[in-house]
Amino acid sequence: MQLYQADPKVGERQRQKLAQVSDRRDDAKVKKTLARVAEAAYGNENMMLSISEAVKAYASMRLTPRALWDLPGAGRALIPGEALSDGAASSRVDRKTWA
Secondary structure, three states, X not given: OOOOOOOHHHHHHHHHHHHHHHHHOOHHHHHHHHHXXXXXXXXXXXXXXXXHHHHHOOOOOOHHXXXXXXXXXXXXXXXXXXXXXXXXXXXXXXXXXXX
16 A cells, blocks of 8 residues: 655645744734633633634634643643643553543
8 A cells, every 4th residue: 555645845835834824923913812812711701702813813723722721720730741840741641541
């Protein structure tokens, strides 16, 4: 069986497009919308509207979860092997549950 080999030029074009979007977006607006996502998550409200606004501001799929990850009490220690703020690795969850 022959595996599909993507054209490396496609990946490079996508990286260039992403860089263009990152360069054009309003970083202040992205930060503001991500702060709003975090506020919604920390409070007791539906997060969909704030996430939608972050997406419209071109917040990336990498930045949006990070806004939540930095909240107090955000289950960092629940991911096996993830480095904690003190540098230790989490072992609070059995790795089998994450397979």
